[in-house]
Amino acid sequence: MQSIDNKFTKSLFVFHAACSPCNNCDIEILDCIAPKYDIERLGMQLVGSPRHADVLLVTGAVNKKVVHRIKMIYEQTAKPCVVVAVGSCACSEIIFRESYNTCGPLDKIIPVDIYIPGCPPRPEAIIAGLAKYIKSRKNAG
Amino acid sequence: MTDKNKNFIPIGPYHPLQEEPEYFRLHVEGEIVKSVDIELGYIHRGTEKISENKHFDQGVFLVERICGICSTSHPLAFVNAVENLARIEIPDRAKLIRCVVGEMERIHSHLLWLGLAGHFIGYNTVWMWSWKYREYILEVFEKVTGNRQHYAMMKIGGVRRDIANDDIPWIETNIDEIEKGLELFLKAITEDPVIHARTKGVGVLTKEDIKDYCAVGPVARASGIDMDVRKDTPYAAYGMVDWKVCTCDSGDIYGKAVVRILELFESLKIIRQCLGHMRNTGGPLDVNVKEIPEGEGIGRHEAPRGECFHYVRSDKTNRPVRHKIRAPSFVNVATNQKAVVGSHISDALLVLAAVDPCYCCTERVIVVNKKGKLMKGPDLIKLSQEKTDRIRKKGL
Numbered sequence: 001m002q003s004i005d006n007k008f009t010k011s012l013f014v015f016h017a018a019c020s021p022c023n024n025c026d027i028e029i030l031d032c033i034a035p036k037y038d039i040e041r042l043g044m045q046l047v048g049s050p051r052h053a054d055v056l057l058v059t060g061a062v063n064k065k066v067v068h069r070i071k072m073i074y075e076q077t078a079k080p081c082v083v084v085a086v087g088s089c090a091c092s093e094i095i096f097r098e099s100y101n102t103c104g105p106l107d108k109i110i111p112v113d114i115y116i117p118g119c120p121p122r123p124e125a126i127i128a129g130l131a132k133y134i135k136s137r138k139n140a141g
Numbered sequence: 142m143t144d145k146n147k148n149f150i151p152i153g154p155y156h157p158l159q160e161e162p163e164y165f166r167l168h169v170e171g172e173i174v175k176s177v178d179i180e181l182g183y184i185h186r187g188t189e190k191i192s193e194n195k196h197f198d199q200g201v202f203l204v205e206r207i208c209g210i211c212s213t214s215h216p217l218a219f220v221n222a223v224e225n226l227a228r229i230e231i232p233d234r235a236k237l238i239r240c241v242v243g244e245m246e247r248i249h250s251h252l253l254w255l256g257l258a259g260h261f262i263g264y265n266t267v268w269m270w271s272w273k274y275r276e277y278i279l280e281v282f283e284k285v286t287g288n289r290q291h292y293a294m295m296k297i298g299g300v301r302r303d304i305a306n307d308d309i310p311w312i313e314t315n316i317d318e319i320e321k322g323l324e325l326f327l328k329a330i331t332e333d334p335v336i337h338a339r340t341k342g343v344g345v346l347t348k349e350d351i352k353d354y355c356a357v358g359p360v361a362r363a364s365g366i367d368m369d370v371r372k373d374t375p376y377a378a379y380g381m382v383d384w385k386v387c388t389c390d391s392g393d394i395y396g397k398a399v400v401r402i403l404e405l406f407e408s409l410k411i412i413r414q415c416l417g418h419m420r421n422t423g424g425p426l427d428v429n430v431k432e433i434p435e436g437e438g439i440g441r442h443e444a445p446r447g448e449c450f451h452y453v454r455s456d457k458t459n460r461p462v463r464h465k466i467r468a469p470s471f472v473n474v475a476t477n478q479k480a481v482v483g484s485h486i487s488d489a490l491l492v493l494a495a496v497d498p499c500y501c502c503t504e505r506v507i508v509v510n511k512k513g514k515l516m517k518g519p520d521l522i523k524l525s526q527e528k529t530d531r532i533r534k535k536g537l
């Protein structure tokens with residue numbers, strides 16, 4: 001039987017969850033759908049509910065108040081779901097590592113498939129990250 | 142709820158229209174909003190506390206990461222505070238560069254708001270157009286500072302990088318491009334009947350409301366109060382250039398949009414003049430700061446959303462003992478409690494977004510009403526006078 005992962009090689013529906021970011025990563029994600037980069041022409045679309053999402057773009061150093069909410073969002077997504085840690089905050093927490101209110105990088109909380117470091121990563125980097133993922137799926141399938 | 146006629150509508154924390162996680166609870170009767178509860182804390186990362194463990198140069202890096210949209214405002218206010226503390230005077234070229242970067246940030250931030258406001262009223266064309274023009278400014282940022290966001294230009298005692306004189310003509314071309322876009326927006330907003338219908342007379346804040354809530358920035362200016370830190374206490378190069386504070390009397394969302402767009406034209410004016418001055422102003426970019434003395438300093442900057450305030454206390458070590466941040470949204474968000482009352486549910490999100498809230502900036506810990514006593518204005522003045530007396534007695 002073909003793996004369901006192969007289905008991820010075409011149009012990806014993306015849900016964007018901001019977990020205590022500084023907003024920049026989020027703006028760059030929105031920039032991806034703005035005219036200059038326009039990922040919608042590649043079939044990727046931002047959706048309003050995690051239940052419709054194939055991909056979860058998570059930004060920010062998760063703090064104590066959002067930690068169980070991001071777990072909840074992850075549970076609500078249809079599996080398999082690709083989790084992308086966008087930005088250095090989500091990947092490693094950078095300077096907020098020492099904070100009393102953050103709960104560790106994202107991969108301690110939910111399983112992460114792709115890391116896109118950068119503070120903030122450029123829209124090209126975000127697109128390249130997703131494109132690489134699609135490519136690896138294609139090769140695997 | 143027990144009262145059958147009263148219902149509430151939760152918005153958030155993860156709502157498709159919101160970029161940041163925050164939670165609003167609208168109490169409604171029928172279609173009309175009666176009151177709103179705002180719950181924050183989803184983005185609190187303890188910046189002030191981290192800052193106490195970082196030396197002053199790292200502090201600039203840290204405060205930049207408070208908020209991505211005002212990522213020059215916080216560093217600028219912070220370096221102003223430290224320079225105020227250490228009595229540092231920065232070179233002229235550094236002042237001009239600070240102004241240019243600060244104003245470019247205002248352009249990018251206001252265009253971003255304009256786009257999101259368009260998105261909120263279901264007018265995605267506005268969103269796409271304004272974000273398209275925003276890219277021009279991001280290109281300039283990338284060329285000048287090396288990054289699209291988080292510019293890392295500020296440094297205690299000056300700026301980190303120069304803007305090469307050879308780049309100035311290219312920057313000016315990009316700015317002309319943005320001006321064309323702005324004229325289009327101004328026309329679109331002042332002439333489009335749909336935008337009028339959705340924004341005029343919605344979310345009105347009167348002058349008195351502004352004073353009650355101590356609102357700042359474009360929110361105050363849209364209600365006819367001409368407060369602007371850049372004009373009131375000029376810092377950096379704002380005293381060297383010619384520009385005016387834009388105000389509007391209506392106090393509604395339309396007024397806020399118009400004020401922001403008019404401000405953009407002023408920003409372009411400031412940038413052009415600064416670039417002109419830079420052609421003739423050479424010299425160093427920073428002064429050598431050896432040590433930060435003991436004492437207190439405050440720094441203010443007119444961020445895109447209003448006055449951004451930083452307070453720093455130092456005990457002669459290389460890190461602050463106390464670093465207090467007050468971002469403009471902190472006061473502006475509270476005005477929502479007034480503005481949203483009486484509007485339709487469909488307008489509520491737009492009203493909530495009209496102050497251009499930035500929750501990353503806002504989320505500092507404060508302890509209010511610690512002993513069960515509510516502090517009023519006169520009490521605070523009394524406290525302040527007592528403190529002044531104490532300091533006088535100590536002979537500081």
Ligand code: SF4
Binds near residue numbers: 059088
């Ligand atoms: S990685 Fe950088 S840009 Fe992204 S949320 Fe963190 S501090 Fe902001």
